[in-house]
Every structure is written in structure tokens, then in C-alpha cells.
Amino acid sequence: MKNLTFLNGDQMPVIGLGTWKSQPGQVFNAVKYAVSAGYRHIDCAAIYGNEKEIGEAISELIRDGVVGREELWITSKLWNDSHRNDQVEDALKNTLVDLQLDYLDLYLIHWPVAIKNGIGFPKSGADFISLKEIPLEETWSAMLKMRDMGIIKHAGVSNFNSKKINHLISVTGAVPEVNQIELHPYLQQTELVDFCKEKNVHVTAYSPLGSADRPTANRDQRPILLENQVVVDIASHKGVSPAQILIAFAVQRGISVIPKSVTPSRIKQNFEAKDITLSPSEMEALYGMDEGMRYIDGTTWTIERSPNTLESLWEGEY
Numbered sequence: 556m557k558n559l560t561f562l563n564g565d566q567m568p569v570i571g572l573g574t575w576k577s578q579p580g581q582v583f584n585a586v587k588y589a590v591s592a593g594y595r596h597i598d599c600a601a602i603y604g605n606e607k608e609i610g611e612a613i614s615e616l617i618r619d620g621v622v623g624r625e626e627l628w629i630t631s632k633l634w635n636d637s638h639r640n641d642q643v644e645d646a647l648k649n650t651l652v653d654l655q656l657d658y659l660d661l662y663l664i665h666w667p668v669a670i671k672n673g674i675g676f677p678k679s680g681a682d683f684i685s686l687k688e689i690p691l692e693e694t695w696s697a698m699l700k701m702r703d704m705g706i707i708k709h710a711g712v713s714n715f716n717s718k719k720i721n722h723l724i725s726v727t728g729a730v731p732e733v734n735q736i737e738l739h740p741y742l743q744q745t746e747l748v749d750f751c752k753e754k755n756v757h758v759t760a761y762s763p764l765g766s767a768d769r770p771t772a773n774r775d776q777r778p779i780l781l782e783n784q785v786v787v788d789i790a791s792h793k794g795v796s797p798a799q800i801l802i803a804f805a806v807q808r809g810i811s812v813i814p815k816s817v818t819p820s821r822i823k824q825n826f827e828a829k830d831i832t833l834s835p836s837e838m839e840a841l842y843g844m845d846e847g848m849r850y851i852d853g854t855t856w857t858i859e860r861s862p863n864t865l866e867s868l869w870e871g872e873y
């Protein structure tokens with residue numbers, strides 16, 4: 556398995572299992588199956604509401620000797636309702652209790668957006684807190700403290716643009732170790748990926764298969780990535796699946812990738828994509844698909860009277 560190597564030598568396996576929307580009744584089996592099939596990297600988040608079941612699966616896998624804790628790479632994410640410096644440690648500790656772990660390999664600020672404590676998803680402008688009130692550097696400094704305490708090995712961000720990353724670096728001097736962002740052939744974010752490479756920020760691709768089970772899929776009318784003709788043609792030519800082509804595309808860009816599935820046969824084939832090499836002309840055809848199109852468009856954070864706009868979220872420093 557290929558890995559991304561951190562400055563201290565730690566290695567994150569390039570293919571991990573995504574767990575957003577994996578129901579509590581399903582995610583236990585998905586994680587157990589994935590680790591038995593060779594996965595060593597699981598992507599979690601408090602807001603996914605399933606960390607307890609993931610914790611039970613990890614605990615059983617370790618107890619049964621399938622894997623050692625030190626062989627696993629477990630990522631989780633700080634939810635937007637716990638951005639104040641005195642809230643980060645409690646949020647992290649809740650995640651650690653649920654996952655039955657005493658440290659995380661990687662902890663990310665989930666979104667550059669703050670909401671009131673106890674809110675899952677905002678329903679009105681009153682549920683938000685502006686980034687002037689809780690600046691991102693306050694949250695980032697608290698993340699760094701968690702790293703200093705040793706309860707997270709690595710600290711990073713998610714859904715951050717280059718201006719926001721530069722801002723964190725200029726205020727704290729500390730570079731986020733990972734930026735987890737939406738990436739696939741329809742949304743290649745080449746400038747942001749190049750910026751991250753230059754700054755030594757590893758990139759992880761979320762929704763790499765086009766997130767067909769996203770909550771807005773029925774109403775947002777976006778094209779189905781797995782059915783794109785370029786992807787389907789390359790897959791049939793190579794005798795592999797469209798999903799495997801999309802995963803190989805990310806890996807070949809030097810990016811880690813976290814496809815979600817609760818279906819054993821898909822979990823297995825997604826992992827096997829590590830062995831696929833795309834030719835220069837296949838890569839070129841996939842590079843030709845960029846439309847700058849997001850499946851996770853951020854409109855959850857820009858409802859009426861929110862302090863955020865799509866411009867401030869995706870392009871702004873604050």
C-alpha cells in the first residue's frame with residue numbers, strides 16, 4: 556500500500572474508508588470487513604453520528620488480533636459547534652471515548668465555519684457565530700495544543716482554501732498537515748492542490764466517487780460521476796470498475812482518497828484500485844473533465860442571515 560509520509564516519518568495509507576452516511580447498523584460491519592480486507596485508514600467525524608459503532612469495530616479488531624492500534628490510521632474531525640479554544644479538548648475527548656482510542660492519528664477542523672454549541676446543522680442565521688467572534692486561528696491554536704499534549708499525532712483542516720491556510724500559518728507559524736477537500740475529475744482544484752504541495756500540506760480527496768448518496772442528490776440535479784462516459788470507457792478498456800478509475804486517478808495525483816461504502820464487494824474493489832496504473836493518455840482524458848463542479852457546495856453554511864457567503868467560504872480569507 557502506498558503511503559503519504561509526514562515530516563516526523565509517520566505514514567498515512569493513501570486509500571482509506573469513508574464513513575459519512577454509513578448507518579450505525581452498517582458501519583460496524585463495514586469497518587470490520589474493510590480492515591480484514593487490508594484497509595488501515597478510516598476517516599471519521601463526530602457529526603457523522605456513528606463513531607461509537609466504529610469504536611466497537613476497532614476495539615474488536617484489536618482484541619481479536621486482526622490489527623494492532625499502531626498499524627491503524629484513524630482520522631476524525633472537530634465539529635463546527637466546538638470552535639472556541641475551551642471547547643476543542645472536550646469535543647476531542649468525546650470522539651476518543653466513542654472511538655475507544657487514547658489518541659487520534661489525525662484531527663481536522665471540519666469546516667471554516669462556526670456555529671453555536673449543541674447545533675448540528677444550522678436552521679437560521681441565529682445559529683451561526685461569525686469568524687470575527689471565533690477566528691479560525693483560535694481553533695487552530697487549540698488543535699495545536701491537542702497535538703502538543705499527544706492526544707492527536709497530527710493536526711489539519713478540511714474545506715480550507717489557500718488564503719485561509721496562509722492566514723493560519725502567518726498567525727501561528729504552524730502549517731496544517733492535511734487539507735481534506737472535495738476532489739474528483741469534475742472538481743480538480745489544481746491551484747489549491749499545487750499550493751498545498753508547495754507548503755507541505757498533504758491533500759485528502761473526499762467524495763471521490765461523486766457522493767451519489769449525499770442528502771441533496773435527489774434535488775440538486777448534478778451529473779452522476781460514476782456514469783460519466785470518459786470514466787466508463789477507461790474502466791471498460793482496462794476491465795475494472797468506474798469507481799476504481801476514480802480512486803486510481805486521485806492516488807496517481809499523489810493524493811490520499813477516502814471512498815465510502817458499506818457494501819463488502821465495493822469496499823474490496825475500492826481498495827484493490829491501489830494496483831491500477833493509468834496511462835498518460837488516460838490521465839489526460841480524466842484531467843480534461845474538470846468543470847469546477849462541487850457536489851458538496853457549502854450552501855448549508857450560507858443560508859439567509861448567515862455571516863458566510865459562498866464567496867467567503869470558498870475564496871475568502873475569513
Ligand SMILES: NC(=O)c1ccc[n+]([C@@H]2O[C@H](COP(=O)([O-])OP(=O)(O)OC[C@H]3O[C@@H](n4cnc5c(N)ncnc54)[C@H](OP(=O)(O)O)[C@@H]3O)[C@@H](O)[C@H]2O)c1
Pocket residue numbers: 572573574575576598599665713714735736760761762763764765766767768769781796798799813814815816817818821822824825851
Ligand atoms: N471533510 C468533509 O467535509 C467531507 C465531506 C464529504 C465527505 N467526506 C469524507 O469522504 C468520504 C467519501 O465521500 P462521500 O461519502 O461523500 O462519497 P463517495 O465516497 O464519493 O461516494 C459514496 C457512494 O458511492 C457508493 N460506492 C462506493 N463504492 C462504490 C463502487 N465501487 N461502485 C459503485 N458505487 C460505489 C456508495 O454506496 P454504498 O455505501 O451503498 O456501497 C455511496 O453511495 C465520506 O464518507 C467522508 O468520510 C468528508
